[in-house]
Amino acid sequence: MTQQPDRHRRPSPPDGADVPAPPNRPGVAARAAQLTKAYGEGETQVRALDAVDIDIPRGRFTAIMGPSGSGKSTLMHCLAGLDSVTRGRVWIAGTEITQLKDKELTKLRRDRIGFVFQAFNLLPTLTALENITLPMDIAGHKPDPAWLEQVISAVGLQDRLKHRPTELSGGQQQRVACARALASRPEIVFADEPTGNLDSRSGAEVLGFLRRSVDVLGQTIVMVTHDPGAASYAHQVVFLADGHIVDEMDAPTPDRVLERMKRFDKLRTG
Numbered sequence: 215m216t217q218q219p220d221r222h223r224r225p226s227p228p229d230g231a232d233v234p235a236p237p238n239r240p241g242v243a244a245r246a247a248q249l250t251k252a253y254g255e256g257e258t259q260v261r262a263l264d265a266v267d268i269d270i271p272r273g274r275f276t277a278i279m280g281p282s283g284s285g286k287s288t289l290m291h292c293l294a295g296l297d298s299v300t301r302g303r304v305w306i307a308g309t310e311i312t313q314l315k316d317k318e319l320t321k322l323r324r325d326r327i328g329f330v331f332q333a334f335n336l337l338p339t340l341t342a343l344e345n346i347t348l349p350m351d352i353a354g355h356k357p358d359p360a361w362l363e364q365v366i367s368a369v370g371l372q373d374r375l376k377h378r379p380t381e382l383s384g385g386q387q388q389r390v391a392c393a394r395a396l397a398s399r400p401e402i403v404f405a406d407e408p409t410g411n412l413d414s415r416s417g418a419e420v421l422g423f424l425r426r427s428v429d430v431l432g433q434t435i436v437m438v439t440h441d442p443g444a445a446s447y448a449h450q451v452v453f454l455a456d457g458h459i460v461d462e463m464d465a466p467t468p469d470r471v472l473e474r475m476k477r478f479d480k481l482r483t484g
């Protein structure tokens with residue numbers, strides 16, 4: 215259980231030299247190089263991310279943690295092509311998304327990325343199954359029946375497929391949202407506080423499913439969370455502070471993550 219602080223970081227190339235390579239290695243699902251995101255201008259400018267280098271390993275569950283305002287959501291949004299970058303480059307597998315036009319980016323997000331948010335965002339008039347396949351139906355893609363069955367059985371929703379969201383518990387609704395994110399077999403799934411609206415038991419069910427979707431179904435997941443217990447379901451945790459990656463932890467436990475987070479509090483108050 216050793217920490218490997220440099221595993222996902224790459225040395226920063228000097229300006230104009232050694233342009234970072236696209237992540238052709240099969241082990242890298244997403245990469246950011248010198249990713250900087252600033253909001254606003256002049257004296258009121260906030261640098262939410264400051265020259266971040268990160269590789270997201272394929273087939274692993276990565277949690278992103280850090281104090282409030284450290285840049286977690288901004289990092290996730292920039293990696294997923296939901297937000298533009300101020301400087302730097304981002305790839306999803308071999309595709310540099312910071313070079314794509316809006317339409318191409320929309321298509322890439324639809325076809326290659328899955329999303330799970332704190333709000334379940336299910337359509338109330340559709341059944342669970344219809345919600346799960348909706349993005350693929352809109353895109354005109356047919357789900358692979360064997361894969362869909364695997365995903366539905368992994369989330370434990372076989373008996374609930376004809377129910378509408380109001381007939382499901384919060385945990386079940388979020389499991390529908392997870393199945394929807396995985397239905398198209400995306401290259402990477404981004405989850406932003408997926409258990410933020412759930413009680414601890416339902417949260418554990420959802421996190422257990424996310425972990426199984428990596429271990430059993432071979433998916434890649436990146437999750438932003440405030441909760442050390444949630445982060446402990448991941449294979450590794452990346453810690454952000456003030457827009458920088460400041461630490462990483464393999465095989466996290468709730469206690470070790472909590473201890474690490476306390477050190478941020480001490481820095482702030484001490």
Ligand SMILES: Nc1ncnc2c1ncn2[C@@H]1O[C@H](COP(=O)(O)OP(=O)(O)OP(=O)(O)O)[C@@H](O)[C@H]1O
Pocket residue numbers: 253254260261262280281282283284285286287288289440
């Ligand atoms: N649209 C925006 N306009 C201006 N500043 C923003 C905007 N979005 C984020 N910021 C600022 O960027 C910094 C990083 O924000 P971000 O939401 O990424 O942090 P976070 O770690 O996800 O925070 P939290 O844990 O509170 O959700 C913060 O200082 C925030 O106020």
